[in-house]
Amino acid sequence: MSENNGSAEPKPSIEELRAEIKQTRAELGETVQALAAKADVKARAKEQVEQTKQKVKAQAVEATERVRGAAVAAAGAVSGKAQEVADRTSEKAHEVAVRADESDVSRTVRNSPVPLPLVVAGVAALVGIILIVRGRRR
Numbered sequence: 001m002s003e004n005n006g007s008a009e010p011k012p013s014i015e016e017l018r019a020e021i022k023q024t025r026a027e028l029g030e031t032v033q034a035l036a037a038k039a040d041v042k043a044r045a046k047e048q049v050e051q052t053k054q055k056v057k058a059q060a061v062e063a064t065e066r067v068r069g070a071a072v073a074a075a076g077a078v079s080g081k082a083q084e085v086a087d088r089t090s091e092k093a094h095e096v097a098v099r100a101d102e103s104d105v106s107r108t109v110r111n112s113p114v115p116l117p118l119v120v121a122g123v124a125a126l127v128g129i130i131l132i133v134r135g136r137r138r
Contacts, residue, residue, distance in 0.1 A: 075136070082133045090130075 012020070037043070 079133060079136055086130045086133060
């Protein structure tokens with residue numbers, strides 16, 4: 001009897017057979033693990049929930065950024081409009097002051113039922129509001 005048993009290839013050695021068995025066992029173990037992971041519905045559901053959570057969090061962050069951007073743009077627009085109104089108001093006040101005669105203004109202030117400190121406080125408040133609006137714009 002020959003060692004080849006009628007085949008042209010020589011018989012594999014014991015070490016080669018052991019190496020092939022070891023490789024086959026490793027592949028079989030990986031296959032079993034993959035099948036077990038597919039069969040574990042609870043773990044797959046948890047994984048799907050976690051992926052959904054991450055997706056929702058990312059969408060929330062993106063929406064928050066968009067809202068903040070829109071809020072900043074709106075605040076800039078409002079601040080710009082407020083600045084325009086303040087500028088126009090101060091221009092109108094300046095025009096009125098230039099047109100009015102100084103003696104008429106001082107006589108009106110002296111004869112006015114509104115005390116001078118109240119007028120000064122009102123002007124200070126107006127200046128404060130203008131400065132606050134300008135500060136927010138920057």
